[in-house]
Every structure is written in C-alpha cells, then in structure tokens.
Amino acid sequence: MSFESLGLCTELLSAIAAQGYATPTPIQTEAIPVIFEGCDLLAGAQTGTGKTAAFALPIVQLLSETIPPEKRRRPRALVLVPTRELAAQVSEQMQNYGRRLSLRSTTIYGGVNIRAQIERLHRGVDIVVATPGRLLDHAERATINLTRIEFLVLDEADRMLDLGFIDDILKVAEYLPAQRQTMLFSATYSQSIKQLADELLDQPRQIEVARRNIAADAVAQAVYAVERSRKREMLSHLIRKGEWNQVLVFVRTRYGADKLTEELLFDGIKAAAIHSNKSQSVRTRTLAEFKRGELRVLVATDVAARGLDIQRLPHVVNYDLPQVPEDYVHRIGRTGRAGEDGVALSLVCQAEQPLLLAIEQLLKYAIPRQTIAEFPQVAIKRGVKAKPSRKSAGPSKSRKTSASPAKADPAPPAATPRRKKAVAERFVPKTGRRGRRS
Ligand code: AMP
Numbered sequence: 001m002s003f004e005s006l007g008l009c010t011e012l013l014s015a016i017a018a019q020g021y022a023t024p025t026p027i028q029t030e031a032i033p034v035i036f037e038g039c040d041l042l043a044g045a046q047t048g049t050g051k052t053a054a055f056a057l058p059i060v061q062l063l064s065e066t067i068p069p070e071k072r073r074r075p076r077a078l079v080l081v082p083t084r085e086l087a088a089q090v091s092e093q094m095q096n097y098g099r100r101l102s103l104r105s106t107t108i109y110g111g112v113n114i115r116a117q118i119e120r121l122h123r124g125v126d127i128v129v130a131t132p133g134r135l136l137d138h139a140e141r142a143t144i145n146l147t148r149i150e151f152l153v154l155d156e157a158d159r160m161l162d163l164g165f166i167d168d169i170l171k172v173a174e175y176l177p178a179q180r181q182t183m184l185f186s187a188t189y190s191q192s193i194k195q196l197a198d199e200l201l202d203q204p205r206q207i208e209v210a211r212r213n214i215a216a217d218a219v220a221q222a223v224y225a226v227e228r229s230r231k232r233e234m235l236s237h238l239i240r241k242g243e244w245n246q247v248l249v250f251v252r253t254r255y256g257a258d259k260l261t262e263e264l265l266f267d268g269i270k271a272a273a274i275h276s277n278k279s280q281s282v283r284t285r286t287l288a289e290f291k292r293g294e295l296r297v298l299v300a301t302d303v304a305a306r307g308l309d310i311q312r313l314p315h316v317v318n319y320d321l322p323q324v325p326e327d328y329v330h331r332i333g334r335t336g337r338a339g340e341d342g343v344a345l346s347l348v349c350q351a352e353q354p355l356l357l358a359i360e361q362l363l364k365y366a367i368p369r370q371t372i373a374e375f376p377q378v379a380i381k382r383g384v385k386a387k388p389s390r391k392s393a394g395p396s397k398s399r400k401t402s403a404s405p406a407k408a409d410p411a412p413p414a415a416t417p418r419r420k421k422a423v424a425e426r427f428v429p430k431t432g433r434r435g436r437r438s
Contacts, residue, residue, distance in 0.1 A: 006032045009061055011100040016057075019096075025050035026209040031183075032058050038181060040201040044208035046187035047156065048333045055079075055183050056093050059151050063126055064101035072124035073104070075144070077151040078176070079129040080169060082159040084109040084280060085287065090155060091129040098127060108144070110134040111280040118143045132160065132168035139175045146175040154200070157186040158193055162324075166196070173200055188326065219316075219332050219342045222370040223356065225380040228349035231319060232260060234375050235347065236267045239297065244315050246290070249299045250331050252320035257299045260319060264297055271297035302327050318346035321355040325362040345370075350378050 003016050003024055024032070027045045034041050035058035045051040059077050067073075079094070081087045087107045094105040106120045108130035114137065121128075121144050128135070128144070138144040152173075154160065160169060182201050186193050197204060226234050239247060249271075251257045257273040264271035272286045272295050290298040302322060316335045322328050328346075335342025346367065348356050360366050371377050 028054045030207045040204040041183040042204040060097040074148040075128040077127040079153040132165040152182045154184040247315040273299040275301040316344045325358040328359045
C-alpha cells in the first residue's frame with residue numbers, strides 16, 4: 001500500500017515525502033479511506049502508531065476542497081486532546097499539512113493567556129486543536145463559534161476520560177452541529193469509551209490496529225532492583241557510564257521531578273523538569289531544548305509527558321514506577337518509535353514490588369533483571385514467566401546496548417443518531433478533574 005493509492009493530493013504527498021514517510025502505517029491504511037468515505041470512526045490505536053497523520057491528512061484534504069471565501073473563517077475541524085503538549089504536537093502536524101493547502105490551524109489550551117487565543121480565533125482559523133477545559137471556556141464566553149464544525153476528533157480519548165474531561169467533552173459537544181463526522185481514537189476500549197462512542201458517534205466504522213508490540217520489537221527493557229535512597233546515584237551512573245546523550249526520566253510527583261532535577265544538576269548532568277506546575281512557556285521552552293539536543297535529561301511526570309513525540313529518543317528511565325500499569329506501556333513507548341531501537345530501564349525499590357508485579361501481569365512476562373556491581377541488589381520477586389527470547393537491556397552507549405557495566409541476571413524469571421442529553425454521571429473518571437489544567 002502506498003500513500004498515492006490512498007487518494008491523497010499532490011500537496012500532501014509532497015508533505016509526506018518531506019517528513020520521510022515511505023509507506024503508510026496500518027492505522028493510516030485503514031483509517032484514511034474510512035474518513036474519505038465520510039463515515040464516523042472508532043479507532044483502537046495507541047500513540048506511536050502514526051494515528052495523528054491518519055486523521056490529519058484526510059481532514060486537511062477534505063477541508064481544502066471547500067475553503068470558504070471569507071477571511072475570518074470559523075473553525076470547521078476540532079481536535080480534542082488530553083494535554084497541552086499533545087495539542088502543540090498535533091497542531092504542528094496540522095499546520096505542516098494545512099499550510100500547503102491554505103488552511104489555518106491554532107491551539108487552544110489552558111495555562112496561557114486567553115487573550116492571544118481570542119485574537120487568533122477572531123482573525124479566523126480552519127482547524128482548532130484544543131484541550132477540553134479551555135475550549136469550553138471559549139465556548140461559554142462565545143469567543144469561539146463551533147457551529148460550522150464538520151470534523152470532530154477525540155484523540156487519546158481514554159486519557160481524556162482518565163483526566164476527568166468527560167463533562168467538558170459532553171458540554172463542548174452540545175455546541176457542535178449534529179451533522180458532522182466524528183472520529184474517536186483510543187488505546188483502550190473501556191466501558192466508558194464505549195459509552196462515549198455511543199453518545200458522540202453515529203454508526204461508526206470500527207478499526208483496531210495491533211497494539212504496537214513495544215517490548216518485543218523495538219524496546220529493550222530491564223529492571224534494576226535498588227534501594228530507594230540510591231536511585232539517584234544509580235541514574236547518574238547509568239547516564240555517565242552508558243554515555244547516554246539523551247534520556248527521558250519518569251517520576252511520580254512534581255516535587256520529585258524538581259528534586260531529582262536539582263540533584264542531577266548537582267552531579268553536573270544537564271537536566272530540566274516538566275510537570276503541570278511549570279508555566280506553559282517554561283514547558284514549551286524546556287521541551288524545545290530537549291528536542292534540539294541541548295538538554296541531556298528531561299525529567300517528567302506522566303501527565304506532562306503524555307503523547308510527547310521526541311524523534312530518536314534512545315533511553316527512557318522509570319525512576320518511579322507508575323501507579324497505573326498501562327502507563328508503563330505509554331512511558332516506554334516514548335522510545336523505540338517509528339522503527340528506531342530504544343532502551344527502557346526501571347529503577348525499582350522494594351516498596352514498588354506490587355507495582356512491578358501489576359506491570360508484568362499486564363505485559364504477561366517478567367522484565368529481565370539487571371545488576372550493577374557497585375549497587376547491591378534488593379530482593380524483588382517476579383510474578384510471571386520471563387519472555388523467552390527477549391534480549392535484556394543494560395546501560396548502553398549511544399543507541400546500542402552493551403554488556404558493561406551491567407551484568408544480566410542469569411536466572412530466568414519464575415512462573416507465576418446522536419443523543420445530546422447529559423450523561424456525565426454514567427462516566428466514572430479514574431482521577432477526578434485534577435488533570436484539567438495540565
Ligand atoms: P503518532 O502515533 O501520530 O504520535 O506518530 C508517531 C511517530 O510516527 C511520529 O514521529 C510520526 O512522525 C511518525 N510517523 C507517522 N506516520 C509515519 C509513516 N507513515 N512512516 C514513518 N513514520 C511515521
């Protein structure tokens with residue numbers, strides 16, 4: 001299958017070529033024809049599969065076919081996303097494709113001055129990429145007119161529900177015309193996602209691309225069992241000995257992110273943190289520095305890192321294990337993207353054993369254990385069988401894994417028609433509304 005055979009116009013084919021995409025990914029092959037047909041779409045696809053281009057390309061092409069003559073155009077496509085960073089990334093792709101076809105795109109999210117957004121909306125845009133909370137503010141103030149929306153995309157819908165955005169999404173939907181094409185992308189199909197789809201989609205075509213088998217194909221994983229008090233030291237050791245150029249480090253709390261950053265800086269390792277307490281301008285600047293390779297370590301909380309697409313990121317470290325096992329898969333999906341190899345290491349202390357067990361039960365295999373001579377190993381049990389053929393990941397130099405200074409644990413793991421009524425109360429978000437401003 002080629003991009004040409006998907007019916008994309010020459011402007012978009014040259015944009016795709018400029019990105020260096022040779023062939024469509026499975027989600028693109030399946031979703032683009034469905035969107036061109038005008039059907040609603042319920043797509044099971046996680047981040048890293050190329051899902052953004054899967055909806056951005058056909059939407060941009062369809063919008064370009066009927067550009068209204070007036071200068072102050074009202075938005076005709078709306079993409080809802082869970083985080084500001086994802087909004088910025090999706091909008092960047094929309095702009096990249098849309099510019100070639102004279103379409104304008106903008107982002108709407110909280111944490112930044114609303115006035116500049118109002119001015120941009122006033123000047124006229126075709127595509128809006130937004131987080132639900134701030135978009136609803138605009139809709140309620142009537143600073144955005146959503147009556148011309150033809151395309152609605154719910155991107156990472158499961159994360160939006162996790163972050164407690166359900167009320168806002170349903171309220172935003174009340175401002176939209178009933179005649180529209182709606183696409184919902186979600187990595188998981190929970191009951192809440194099904195209910196949301198029932199509410200907002202009209203006889204959707206369902207597609208599901210195979211979960212990216214991150215662990216097996218692209219990412220070498222390992223667990224280092226270590227005392228909590230020595231995690232920072234071990235991280236510095238891994239970075240230095242492995243001569244890592246860049247690493248994304250996940251921590252559980254905002255406080256933990258700041259503290260670890262300070263400690264790494266103290267160790268002479270250039271690091272910065274992103275989390276929801278940082279201003280949006282700081283977050284944007286930090287991310288840009290990291291993407292340009294000017295920062296060696298980016299320390300992030302889950303919410304801030306959701307959906308981040310950093311090209312050629314070789315290392316991810318779980319400094320703290322995530323509370324929700326699925327977040328482990330999201331986290332390690334930051335590396336090993338688009339055909340690259342990656343290394344994902346987890347520093348696990350005894351108190352985190354239940355979290356590790358839950359992750360291994362989700363993966364259905366045990367992650368290989370590694371040790372470093374300088375750091376005495378703490379006892380961490382395994383809950384499931386080891387995966388038979390997976391190579392393990394030690395600290396690596398550049399993109400290759402190397403045996404030294406870690407040595408593999410020799411023992412294999414042991415077995416073990418749309419309705420618009422308010423339905424918010426039927427949806428039970430896992431984490432309340434605390435993510436709204438992130
Ligand atoms: P996404 O799932 O949209 O976050 O995309 C993940 C990564 O895959 C991004 O870096 C995209 O630029 C890249 N990508 C998207 N489509 C393709 C393709 N057809 N070939 C290669 N890389 C792609």
